[in-house]
Amino acid sequence: TYLYDYKNRLLGVTRASDGAPVAAYLYDCENRRTRKVVYSEAQPGVVEKETRFFYDGWRVCEDQSAAGASELTYVYSPVYLDEPVQLRREAANPLGAGELWTHQNARADVVSVTDASGAVVERRFFDDFGKTYDETKALAGASSVGNPYGFQGRRFDPETGLYYFRNRFYSPDTGRFLQRDPVWDAGNLGGQYTFVGGTPASLTDSSGLAAERAAKIKYIQSEIDRVTDSAYYKIFGSFDSRELEYVFKLKRELESLKRTEWAADLRERLEKTETFRQVSWTALQFHPGVAMASGAYTLGSGKTAQGEETSRAWGALEIVLGLAAGYGTGFMRGQLERAPSGLSSMDDVRRLNESRRAFVLDPPPVRASGEAQIRFNKRMGEWGEVQSGRLAESQGLELRGREITFELPSGKRTRSDWVTVDPESSSFGIREAKTGNAVLSEGQIEMQLTIERGGTVIPRGKRAERAGLTPGVPISPSTFTVDRFTPQ
Numbered sequence: 001t002y003l004y005d006y007k008n009r010l011l012g013v014t015r016a017s018d019g020a021p022v023a024a025y026l027y028d029c030e031n032r033r034t035r036k037v038v039y040s041e042a043q044p045g046v047v048e049k050e051t052r053f054f055y056d057g058w059r060v061c062e063d064q065s066a067a068g069a070s071e072l073t074y075v076y077s078p079v080y081l082d083e084p085v086q087l088r089r090e091a092a093n094p095l096g097a098g099e100l101w102t103h104q105n106a107r108a109d110v111v112s113v114t115d116a117s118g119a120v121v122e123r124r125f126f127d128d129f130g131k132t133y134d135e136t137k138a139l140a141g142a143s144s145v146g147n148p149y150g151f152q153g154r155r156f157d158p159e160t161g162l163y164y165f166r167n168r169f170y171s172p173d174t175g176r177f178l179q180r181d182p183v184w185d186a187g188n189l190g191g192q193y194t195f196v197g198g199t200p201a202s203l204t205d206s207s208g209l210a211a212e213r214a215a216k217i218k219y220i221q222s223e224i225d226r227v228t229d230s231a232y233y234k235i236f237g238s239f240d241s242r243e244l245e246y247v248f249k250l251k252r253e254l255e256s257l258k259r260t261e262w263a264a265d266l267r268e269r270l271e272k273t274e275t276f277r278q279v280s281w282t283a284l285q286f287h288p289g290v291a292m293a294s295g296a297y298t299l300g301s302g303k304t305a306q307g308e309e310t311s312r313a314w315g316a317l318e319i320v321l322g323l324a325a326g327y328g329t330g331f332m333r334g335q336l337e338r339a340p341s342g343l344s345s346m347d348d349v350r351r352l353n354e355s356r357r358a359f360v361l362d363p364p365p366v367r368a369s370g371e372a373q374i375r376f377n378k379r380m381g382e383w384g385e386v387q388s389g390r391l392a393e394s395q396g397l398e399l400r401g402r403e404i405t406f407e408l409p410s411g412k413r414t415r416s417d418w419v420t421v422d423p424e425s426s427s428f429g430i431r432e433a434k435t436g437n438a439v440l441s442e443g444q445i446e447m448q449l450t451i452e453r454g455g456t457v458i459p460r461g462k463r464a465e466r467a468g469l470t471p472g473v474p475i476s477p478s479t480f481t482v483d484r485f486t487p488q
Contacts, residue, residue, distance in 0.1 A: 007031075008179045010169050013160050020044035023159050031167060032058065038159050058166060058207075060155070063148075065092060072146065081206045082108050082153025087146070095146045108153035108204060113145055121145050128200050130163060130172030132156070152204050165208035170195060177208065251445045380435045385417045388433035388483040392420050397429065401467025407458040409450055414443025419467055422478075429479040440482065451480045 001019070003012040009031070012024040021044070026035040034053050040046040050066035058081065063072040069092035077083035087100040100121070103112045113122040122145050125133040130151035134140040142158035143150075150156045151172060155164045163170040168177045181192040196203040196211040203211040389399050397420040404419050418431035430451065432444055440448065450457060456474035464471050 002178060004179070008182060010178065013162075018044070023157065033164060036157070072148075080108065080153075082149075082204075084110070084149055084153065087113075089146055093146060100145060100147060102147060102149065104153060107201070109151055110147065110149045110153065113143075113147050122147065124150060126151050127172075129175035129195070130170070130200070132172070152200075152206070154206070165205060168208035170208070175200075181209065247449065248442050248445050251440065251448070381433070381438075384433035384435040384483070384485050387485055388431055389418055391483055392418060392431055392481075396423065397421065398423060400428070401463060401469070404464050404467055404469070405460045406447065406464075407460055408443060408446050409455060409457075410446060412443055412446065413460065414441065414447055416444075416447070419469070419477075425478070427478040428475055429481060430477045431481045431483065434482060434484045448480045451477050 001014045001016055002010060003014070005011050009027055010025060013022040014020060015022055021039045022041075023039065024037040025033055028034045032053070032055055034055075036051045036053070037047055038049045038051075040048040051071070052064045052066070052068075053060050054062040054064065059074070059076055061074055062070055064070055070090045071093040073088045073090065074084050075086040075088070077085050083104060084102050087102065089095055089098045089100070091097045099116045101114045102110045103114065105111050109124070109126045111124055111126075112120050115121050122143060123135050124140060125135075125137075127133075132140040132150055143156075148155045151163055154170075156162075157164060161171070161173065162178070163172065165177070167182055168179045170177050175195055175198075176193045177195060179193075196205050199211075205211050385402065389402070392399060400419045400421050402418055403415055405413055405415050407413050416430045417433050420429040420431055421427070422429065430447065432440065434440070447457060454476065456476050458472060458474050459467075459469040460471050469475065
């Protein structure tokens with residue numbers, strides 16, 4: 001039997017047969033589980049073990065006993081929230097002191113644990129919905145080495161058979177959460193208990209609130225690394241045609257997933273700032289008329305989050321931004337899709353503003369009535385190249401040449417939109433501009449892979465010569481950048 005509080009948080013678990021307590025939990029004001037009490041199975045009502053959890057954000061950094069003695073400490077990777085790297089058993093740990101290293105698959109399942117000597121001390125296997133098996137294919141319970149993490153990198157409670165997914169508990173037996181989604185049925189799947197929309201092989205849910213693509217991105221990248229690190233590439237300096245075709249498919253899927261993740265991440269960062277919360281993204285997302293109407297309402301109502309003294313200023317600001325929205329919406333969305341880490345500094349903000357100014361001075365082409373799609377796409381591509389060049393210059397790079405042809409290790413040729421030079425390091429860079437839903441061509445993908453692996457490409461033709469390159473002499477570009485613009 002499960003017991004919940006008014007916030008729908010799991011407070012305790014009792015045995016259905018006799019009502020004896022199995023476990024009890026306490027939480028802090030940020031909804032994090034801070035204490036777990038486990039009761040004896042043989043002696044009902046007697047506390048067998050109490051664990052207190054200490055956090056760094058949403059990550060547990062230390063487990064302590066009821067007496068306050070440190071039992072386990074954790075080291076995490078900076079790449080993903082649920083990616084523990086090392087577990088340190090302290091002297092007070094019932095299993096004794098020791099250092100353990102965890103190893104995860106692409107879905108973040110902890111599939112093995114090694115000791116300080118590198119020897120594997122535990123292996124685990126997981127089905128799609130998190131049932132755990134040992135090396136003998138038998139159902140596995142508690143970790144024999146004290147590792148609490150398992151399916152999708154989440155903490156397993158062996159006394160209940162449940163996984164703690166932060167805001168909710170998950171049962172691998174049913175493949176569902178115990179509690180309703182505290183936000184909403186985000187996937188519109190018809191059930192607020194559904195786990196990652198029924199697709200746990202490729203999606204994760206580290207918060208217990210919404211499915212994430214992080215695990216799928218990690219899996220695709222690992223597949224790309226596996227193929228491109230193949231012996232064939234190391235020996236011949238190029239890719240086998242079948243491998244290359246597979247990588248093309250993976251890279252395109254990865255690009256699509258990352259664009260979605262980057263846009264969501266940057267939007268979340270901006271919405272945390274007071275200015276963007278106040279304006280509510282009106283001028284960036286909606287129709288200019290809606291922005292102006294919102295501004296007029298604010299101006300007339302005299303009510304804002306900061307009080308009446310600032311209402312007129314905010315109302316006027318929304319009207320002005322509403323007028324600019326017709327020009328700025330498409331460009332801002334392009335920037336959201338392009339930026340991998342948000343606006344991390346004032347330099348980023350300055351560059352974004354400079355690029356936006358260039359955008360307003362040179363707005364994207366509008367499709368004329370009856371104009372053929374091919375001709376319009378060509379004009380859009382040319383406009384995107386100009387915007388990409390301006391963006392590169394605003395980042396302090398020199399434009400060396402445009403539409404330069406390169407020969408790739410496979411013998412194929414591809415044309416790059418821009419060749420840039422970093423004045424500080426004198427290193428070359430390749431830059432591609434994409435507008436709308438355009439994707440990298442197979443040649444561009446091969447070039448990207450070659451550059452990422454430190455390989456060389458050979459400039460060809462008169463344009464390469466005019467750009468200061470020597471046709472036929474290989475170069476090793478240090479960067480491959482894709483600038484994406486999505487005008488509305």
